[in-house]
Amino acid sequence: MTKARVTVIDIAKAAGVSKSTVSLVLQGSSLVNEGTRSKVNAVMRELGYVYNRGAANLRQAGAKSRIVGVVVNDLTNSFFAELAVGVDMVVQSAGFVQFLSNTGESIDRQREVVASMREHGISGLIVSPARATDAADFKPLVAAGIPVVVVVRNLPGAKVSSIVSDNRAGMVSAVRHLAGLGHKRIAFLGGFPDTAVFDDRLAGYRSGVEAAGLDFHEELVISSAPSRAGGVEAIGKAIALGRRPTAAVCFNDAVAFGVCDGLRARRLEPGADFAVVGFDDVIEAQAAVPALTTVSVDPQGIGRRGAQMLLKQINAGKAEAEAVTTAVRLVVRESCGAGKTASARAGKSVKSKQDAE
Amino acid sequence: MTKARVTVIDIAKAAGVSKSTVSLVLQGSSLVNEGTRSKVNAVMRELGYVYNRGAANLRQAGAKSRIVGVVVNDLTNSFFAELAVGVDMVVQSAGFVQFLSNTGESIDRQREVVASMREHGISGLIVSPARATDAADFKPLVAAGIPVVVVVRNLPGAKVSSIVSDNRAGMVSAVRHLAGLGHKRIAFLGGFPDTAVFDDRLAGYRSGVEAAGLDFHEELVISSAPSRAGGVEAIGKAIALGRRPTAAVCFNDAVAFGVCDGLRARRLEPGADFAVVGFDDVIEAQAAVPALTTVSVDPQGIGRRGAQMLLKQINAGKAEAEAVTTAVRLVVRESCGAGKTASARAGKSVKSKQDAE
DNA sequence: ACAATTATTTGGAACGTTCCAATTCTGTCA
DNA sequence: TGACAGAATTGGAACGTTCCAAATAATTGT
Structure with missing residues (x-):
């Protein structure tokens, strides 16, 4: 029942180094001496330090929050559940985590969740748009440099990547x-x-x-x-x-x-x-x-593929939209x-x- | 294609008030004059301001990130997909957003995703634990004051709330x-x-x-x-x-x-x-x-119920564990x-x- | 018109991290 | 030994918000 959250400064103090050094260790920098690194790591483990990603990506402005948003129109449908699982697989093993929301074909709901996700600073979005979604709805996102991949249902006018089945x-x-x-x-x-x-x-x-x-x-x-x-x-x-x-x-x-x-x-x-x-x-x-x-x-394959595409764009900073259609049998x-x-x-x-x- | 992100300070400048006032508006405080409020809101809309929740909950330390984590052991199973939908419903309409992850019964994966969620500062966790999950695994969470609700599968020794069917x-x-x-x-x-x-x-x-x-x-x-x-x-x-x-x-x-x-x-x-x-x-x-x-x-009902229970605990600051079993027919x-x-x-x-x- | 309230507004100082420039420590070489 | 390069470390200053205490403006009673 520790009162205050343990921070990088606490670690620094306990390990006898500066917060900068601890930060370096956190990012796996090669600049730090092997000895100090292991000492710092030990202290972190000992004090039960948990990284504060919020603070981090406040500093590295606009950069990577390691969150991808996933919006589907009907999670109850096993098709989309499978899709979400596919996304989760690749996203998870890339060290990202997914915000998943269900719109139930409600376009208002969709707007809400996308807005909410934006506030949380997602670094990319995978969406199976609700019926009658306006292509312009995702304009602000891409304008802000957040890659968007549309899956399953194409979005005619939008300048975003898409992946639909043939x-x-x-x-x-x-x-x-x-x-x-x-x-x-x-x-x-x-x-x-x-x-x-x-x-x-x-x-x-x-x-x-x-x-x-x-x-x-x-x-x-x-x-x-x-x-x-x-x-x-x-x-x-x-x-x-x-x-x-x-x-x-x-x-x-x-x-x-x-x-x-x-x-x-x-x-x-x-x-x-x-x-x-x-x-x-x-x-x-x-x-x-x-x-x-x-x-x-x-569907799981589509999810995986879509996630890969998204991650590629996230890492590339800003990739242009590509449209792929996947084979069916x-x-x-x-x-x-x-x-x-x-x-x-x-x-x-x-x-x-x-x-x- | 605006370069820099528009911040509360930009709004303040443009509206001719101080950042504090803008912040007050953001939180819907009743302290601020109706006139200023609407002016600020107008400017926000005009400049396309998006709230930075990360920065916010950096300040209001330990408080509410409005994120709840949801961990299920097999999303492919429509039982759990439904459960997730149930959670999403109540969580979403309470203004929260859900991190959803799938463990596929892998206990390592589970540990990873829970850790990741913690780094992101979730304010609560709903989990259907993977088989053979150690009750102690969630100890750190509750010690840090993060409410945990276990669903579907009970976790014998853990001091967390649970909701299982009868x-x-x-x-x-x-x-x-x-x-x-x-x-x-x-x-x-x-x-x-x-x-x-x-x-x-x-x-x-x-x-x-x-x-x-x-x-x-x-x-x-x-x-x-x-x-x-x-x-x-x-x-x-x-x-x-x-x-x-x-x-x-x-x-x-x-x-x-x-x-x-x-x-x-x-x-x-x-x-x-x-x-x-x-x-x-x-x-x-x-x-x-x-x-x-x-x-x-x-399952959807369990999801809803679990989410309600979790939100209640989140709002209460710290509620003690309760165990409910839901009726079946x-x-x-x-x-x-x-x-x-x-x-x-x-x-x-x-x-x-x-x-x- | 003046003090006493009450209603608004406002500058900092946090929050926990990363980044930059600058510093201290090693050796090494002449 | 002194200079010098490289390795390792470090103190601020950010990032965008909220909070606090304190200042200012508006209102009231007398």
Whole structure:
């Protein structure tokens, strides 16, 4: 129960050196004699000294606080939780620590947390922006020389780095797979049309359809909330169609699960009676029955990659914005009807390959 | 692209007042004249001032940095992700910000992140300790007057607050439910025996069994890793038993899912041929087929509650440790064989009630 | 109009660190 | 031995805020 906090001056006094020397030791400078260094270290341990990073980066103005901010729009979604874990891994082993906040798609909340993070002097920010985020919102940050990396959702006008998955290519391969299984009418289900991610995935769907020599039908594109409930709704409309589709690619896995629910409610078995393909490859995808065929995007990898990019920019002082899109791959399981029969070894993922049943 | 950071002094100069006055405004003091206040605020907005919290809490020594540290052992597990979201909610709306780190059950990592958080001057810590955490590890923190709240896993010897779910009662009600369905041989599957949580749940199982007038058989307790794979393993051993059980309560949901896998591999249908009950109620529980009957612990609620407790202690200066255990409730779905037949409306949770089929 | 209050405002002096310039200590070499 | 280079150390002065005591301005009562 020591009263006052032990400071660098206390250490200096106890070790019989000056505070400057202690500071030097703290920074691992090579200027200090080996003997003094170990003595100082010993005293620090003995007195239970804890470094005061706040004071430090008050002095080294504007420099490195070793804090990175991480803002995600929905931590409840395991996709983002994985992403955060990825970020944490590289950030942590670089000696940084992460401020993590959840916006729950609230743009106000987002503004608040970003402001708060700024006050705390973050040296960089990784953000998966809430829907309808204004690109200008991050202007002040970059103007202040704080690197920003946008992940998962692109932010059209902003001059910041971004890293998004290859939504287009993912959908193309999903459609190609279904077409290879003989499907002629393939629907695109779910998602809000006002987002960049939706546009990309839809574009991929369209070019996949055309590449397969099929016709693109407007009516087969049915948008809905990107949720399980949305999926139920979308498949309902799809089935009500005059010429109903026999397969669907879904905006994301949540929608795909909803589609499966909707199918079963109509006594149709996903996989056998109707092919379903998701997008994201959330952890539940391989656990579900039938296991979901889906486009895997490796959120943790995105997190790691984004963190690396950010750290690079932090260290470089000021790097210019770069935009990378990460590869995705189709993981064929059961819900598309192509997988081997359900076995206890569910979850064994198979590289995209058109092994028709 | 302003060069230097704008400080309280710049504001003072521009507004024609002293820095002290600006500081007063910043803290919302009632001492300052309404006119000056609004003028200062205007100037701040105009110059794009950002508060430097680091400098501030350097001065108000040891006081409030408005940062709380959150350390979880496995963020990938949606249980903990939800918990983090719960914490974030209350912490955020109290004007705090959270440092979140993931230990991945590594005790070294845990030590590192806690140290790092301390250097950053957190004003409190919420931690779900990694397995085999030494109670003494948090001694320095509390000695320094930093409140610590342990969640989910108890830390026997430590003089810190804790909030854990009522593991015992949960298991009692699970067993009671199964017994009410007519099961006579109920197994306890999964989990590592060296943890406090395991002990509690096992104790609950035992007293549930005895309360139902059944005999406790050592052989029906089969431990394993608390994972899906562990569940597969455990059910394998259970089935190999001379007199095999007809139902099982599982250490957690992951184990329960593994048990279902293992049953299906042996052509047994969970729910119909063998009753399975989990623990935790992770989000996948209601999505799975069959939907998992499980003990719901509301991780988000624990997060909220823990955060409130922590904030209370932070504000109180120094509150003594309190230990709370939160109520749990059995959610009856399909995997125990008691649920209504699987419908599209899966996920409708039912309050524990012995509605035998 | 004057003292007595009360309402505002204000210069330093901290807080714990890092940086700079300057100092003291070693040897070493002529 | 004295000069000199290099190694090791050191005393302030910052950094941007808050706090304190004290000063100034505005208001009141008489």
